[in-house]
Amino acid sequence: MVMEISCEEVWREVSNYLDDEITPELRARMLEHFKGCKHCTAVLEGTRNVVQLVGDAKAFLLPAGFSDRLYQKLDRKLSEDGRL
Amino acid sequence: MMSTGPMRTALPATSFRVGGEILPGTKSRVNPLESELILRVLRGQHEAFRELVRPCERAVFMATQAILRNEADAEDAAQEAILKAFTNLAKFRGDSKFSTWLVLIATNEALMKLRKERRQKLHDSLDDGRKDEKGNYVPRDFADWRAIPSEALQTEELRQALSRALASLTPKHREVLVLRDVQNFTIEETAKVGIGKSAVKTRLLRARLQMRDALAPGMDGSWSTGRREYKQVRPW
Numbered sequence: 056m057v058m059e060i061s062c063e064e065v066w067r068e069v070s071n072y073l074d075d076e077i078t079p080e081l082r083a084r085m086l087e088h089f090k091g092c093k094h095c096t097a098v099l100e101g102t103r104n105v106v107q108l109v110g111d112a113k114a115f116l117l118p119a120g121f122s123d124r125l126y127q128k129l130d131r132k133l134s135e136d137g138r139l
Numbered sequence: 140m141m142s143t144g145p146m147r148t149a150l151p152a153t154s155f156r157v158g159g160e161i162l163p164g165t166k167s168r169v170n171p172l173e174s175e176l177i178l179r180v181l182r183g184q185h186e187a188f189r190e191l192v193r194p195c196e197r198a199v200f201m202a203t204q205a206i207l208r209n210e211a212d213a214e215d216a217a218q219e220a221i222l223k224a225f226t227n228l229a230k231f232r233g234d235s236k237f238s239t240w241l242v243l244i245a246t247n248e249a250l251m252k253l254r255k256e257r258r259q260k261l262h263d264s265l266d267d268g269r270k271d272e273k274g275n276y277v278p279r280d281f282a283d284w285r286a287i288p289s290e291a292l293q294t295e296e297l298r299q300a301l302s303r304a305l306a307s308l309t310p311k312h313r314e315v316l317v318l319r320d321v322q323n324f325t326i327e328e329t330a331k332v333g334i335g336k337s338a339v340k341t342r343l344l345r346a347r348l349q350m351r352d353a354l355a356p357g358m359d360g361s362w363s364t365g366r367r368e369y370k371q372v373r374p375w
Contacts, residue, residue: 063275063277066275066276066277066278066348067275067344069344069347069348070340070343070344070347070348071340071344073347074326074340074343076326076340098278098348098351100286101351101354101355102347102348102350102351104286104287104351105320105347105350105351105354106320106347107289108287108289108292108301108354109301109305109316109320109321109350110320110321110323111289111292112197113289113292113293113298114292114298114301114321115197115200115201115204115298115301115302115321116298117196117197117200118200118210118214121196121200121214121217122193122196124214124218125192125196125217125218125221126189128218128222129188129189129221129222129225132222132225133185
């Protein structure tokens with residue numbers, strides 16, 4: 056039998072839950088809560104999905120020509136500093 | 140131009156040590172290939188710097204883009220950060236991965252640029268009315284949705300929606316989300332921007348919930364199906 060936890064408490068900890076930054080006791084209470092609360096489960100799963108999406112390499116692309124411009128600038132700096 | 144700011148230094152001080160040697164008893168987090176490349180650059184083989192930086196280019200650009208929200212400014216800040224990394228490579232002491240050090244420099248560079256150009260705007264409108272009595276962020280959308288698959292990121296529409304959602308965060312929340320979730324930093328590494336672990340967690344919670352709320356309308360299936368129309372799957 057685990058102690059109940061409110062929706063508000065779950066929202067405060069949902070990020071720490073995903074990062075595994077909570078105690079086993081709190082994890083057990085949250086798990087029990089998710090079983091009976093569709094709203095909090097939706098918050099958890101949506102947040103998990105967001106974390107997975109923003110971490111995906113395809114989410115943010117480099118502008119075309121980024122590397123070329125970067126190394127041109129680096130070469131210029133090296134020339135100015137007399138290192139080339 | 141290298142800029143300086145009153146509140147931050149351009150380089151993450153926690154990662155520095157004169158001479159670049161690892162302190163006795165400190166475990167290096169730099170992989171052997173990176174170590175070799177760093178040594179080559181320090182010995183004057185400057186072309187090795189490209190090889191060192193190339194795998195980090197996207198991460199550096201993301202760090203600056205997330206904060207500045209303007210592609211041209213972000214590219215400029217990313218270039219400045221990489222040039223600073225080159226100039227200060229001898230001070231890199233290897234107590235973090237090279238990419239972590241570089242991304243922290245880029246993050247600081249972008250934040251200084253933001254302050255310098257007085258373009259820091261408070262995006263408190265999203266926060267207003269969504270706090271409970273204790274000031275905690277309250278999710279505004281409780282609809283269940285189909286998970287957005289990573290394949291959906293091939294659509295420009297979803298990538299733009301992610302960028303807009305990221306842009307809706309305040310700079311301090313965006314910074315933490317980008318380091319933790321985009322760059323995959325640990326909580327400890329994220330705290331190296333100069334805030335405590337507790338502040339990282341608090342900001343991360345707010346940022347993630349706001350991102351979720353911002354993306355929620357498309358989570359009803361339209362990102363997955365590619366259809367333009369909003370598909371109502373909410374039970375109300």
